[in-house]
Amino acid sequence: MRLRLPPSLRALKHPNYRLWAAADLVSSTGSWMQVLGMSWLVLTSTGSATSVGLTILFSAVPMLTLGSWAGALADRLPTRPLALVTQSLHLLLAVALALIAIHGSSVEMIYVIAALGGAVSVFDSPAMGKLSAQVVPREDLGNALALGSVLNSTGRVLGMSLGGVLAGLVGNAALFAVNAASFLAVVVAVLAMRTGALFPLPRSSPERVGVRAGLRYLLGDHRLLVLFALGFVLSSVGRNYQVSMAAMSSGPLAAGSEGFGFLSTVFAVGTVLGGLFAAHRRELTLTLLLGTAAVTSVLQLLSGFSPGLLTFAASMLPIAVGAVLIDTVMGTRVQLDTAEDMRGRVIAAQGMVSAGAGALGGPLVGWLAETLGPGRALNVAGLVTVVATAVATVALLRLRRRRRQEAESVSARDTLELTA
Template identity: 55%
Template structure:
C-alpha cells in the first residue's frame, strides 16, 4: 500500500507537498477574508478565480511542450521561489490591483508548473508504483487542505491574513529544500522530446491519434463538469430542500473531505488503476449522484456524499494514471497539459452550469439531471473503450486481449 514511501526521494517530496498544500489553502482562506473585508464583493473573488484559471487555458499547451524538453527539478525550484515571492507580495496589501496581479501571475506559473510537476512525479518512483504514488499524493493533498483550512480558520481571526501569507511563503521554502536534498541518480530517467516532436502542434497531433486517451478525457470532462461541483450543489441542497443550517453545510464539507481521503487510501491499497476500475467508478458515482437528488434529509445526503467523494478521487487518480501510463514518456508533459486544460474547462463550464440548473429547476432536479447524464456518459464511455481497446466487460463477452 505504501510502497512509494520506501523511495527516499518520494518521501521527501510527499512531506514537502503536505506542508505546501497546507500553506496554499491557508493563503486561499486568508485571501478570501482579505477580499471580502476590503471590498465586500463576492464578484471580486470570482474575478480572482478567473484570473488564476485563464492562463492555464491559454498557456498550458506551451507549458507541456516545455516540460517535455527541459529538466524538471531546476524549473520546479524556480517556480517555488517565485510563488514564495508572490505570497510575500500579498503582505503589501496594495489594494485589489495587487491581488489581481498575484492571481494572474499564479495562473501563469500554474500553466507551466502543472505539466512539469506531473512529469517530475512520475520519475520519482518505479513505473509499476505510479498509481499508488498518485493515490497517496491525493490523500496528502486532502489532508493538507483539511489541516490548512482548519489552522488558517483559527489564525485569521487571531492575527489577520498577513500571517497566513507569510506561512505560505515559508512552505515553498520547504519544497525547495526537499528538491535540493533529492538524489538525482536515484530518479528514473524519462526520455525527452527530440527535435522533430518538441512543439505544441506535435503534441496535439499525438493526442488526437490516441483514441483511448480522447475517450478518457471526454469522460473526465463530462463527469468533471456535472459531477464535481458539489460545493455548488451541496450549498443549494442545504439552503433549499434539506432545510439545513450553516452547520449542516460544514458537516457535509467535512464528510466530503473524509471521503476523499478514504478514496485515496483505497486506491493506494489496491494499486488497481485500470480502465475497468475507471469505468466502474464513473458509473457508480453517477448513479449515487442521481440518488443524492432524492435524499430525504441532511444525514441521508451525507451518507451518499461519502462514497461519491471517495469515488471521485479514485476516478480522477485513475484518469491521471492511465493518461501517463498509456502514452509515450517523451509526450507526457503535453498530454498532462491537455488533461489540465480539460480540468480547467470542466470547472469553468460546470460550476456556473450546475448553479444555473439549481436556480432554474431546483437542486434536486439539477442532481437528478446531472446524474442521469453522467450515467449515460459512463456507459457510452465503456462501449467506446471496449471498441477501441478490443475488450469487453464480463457481462458483454469474453476479453479478446489483456486491457491496460
C-alpha cells in the same frame, strides 16, 4: 537498509518519494491556507462575492490559454530546474500577498497577482507532474499518486481548519506567509533529492518537439481523447459538490451554514478514504475508473431525492471516495499509458481540460440549481454523467477491440513472412 512497508505504502520505500511526500503535504496545507486567505481578503476589501469569483476566474484563464506551450516547455527543459524556478516564483507571489494584507492595496492588484499565480501554475503543473513520475519506478507510480491524493486531502483539511484559526488570531497576512514557507519547503526537498535515485524520463526527439507535435499525438490517441472527454463531463456537471452541497443545505434540506459545514467535513473524510482505497489497489485500471464513474453518477442522481441531511451526507461520503478514486486512476493512466517524451504536454492538456470543466461547471451547476431546484439539478447532472460514462465505456471497448484486431493482423502477417 530498505524499509519494510505494507503494499499500500510501497512508494515510501524510495527516499526521494519520502522527500516529495513530506513537501507535498506541507505545500498542500499552505496552498489551501492561501485559498482561504485570498478569498477572505477580497471579500473584506470589496464586500462582493462576485469579486471572489473573478479572482478564481483570473487564476484559471492562463491554464486555458498557455497550457499547450507550458507542456511543450516541460518536455524540452530539465525537470528539476524548471520546478525550482516555478516554486520560487510561487513563493515570491505569496510574499507579495502577505505585504498586501499588511499594508493594503487595490483589489485590482490582487487580481493581477491571481493571474500571475495562474500563469506560474501553468508551467508548474507539468513540471511537478513529470518530477512526481521520476521519484518512483514505473511499477510504484500508481501507489505514489494514490498516496498523493491522501496527502492533498489531508492538506486541504489542515489548511482550511488551521487557516481559519490562524486568520482569527493574527490576520490574513499569516496565511500567505505560511504558504510562502511551504514553497520554500518544496524547494529544499527538490534540492535534497538524490540525482542517482531518480528515474528520468526521455527527452523528445527533434521531430516530436513543440506544440504541434503534442497536438498530433493527442489527436492520434483516441483512448486518451475519450478519457479527457469523460473527465470533462464528470468534473463539470458531476464534480462541483461545493455548489450543490451549499444549494441543498440552504434549500430543501433547510440545514443552513451548520449543515453545509457538516457536509463539507463528511466530504473531506471521503476524499481521504478514497485516497487510502486507491493506495491499497495493486493496479488502477480503466475498468475500475469506469465502474467508479458509474456508481458515483447513480449516487449523484439519487442524492437529489434525499429527504434529510443525514441521508444526503450518506450519499456524499461514497461520492467523495469515488471522486478521488476517479482522479487517481485518471492521473495514473495518463502517466502510464502515454509516451514518456510527451508526458509534459499530456499533463498540461489534462490541466486545461480540468480548468475548462471548472470554469464551466460551477456556473452551470449553480444555474441548474436556481432554475430547476437543487434536488432536480442533482438528478439531471447525475443522469448526464451516467450517459457519458456509458458512452465512454462503449467507445473504449470498441477501441480495445480494434487494437486487438490490428495486433492479430500484424501477427498473422509476420507469420506469413516467416513461412514464405
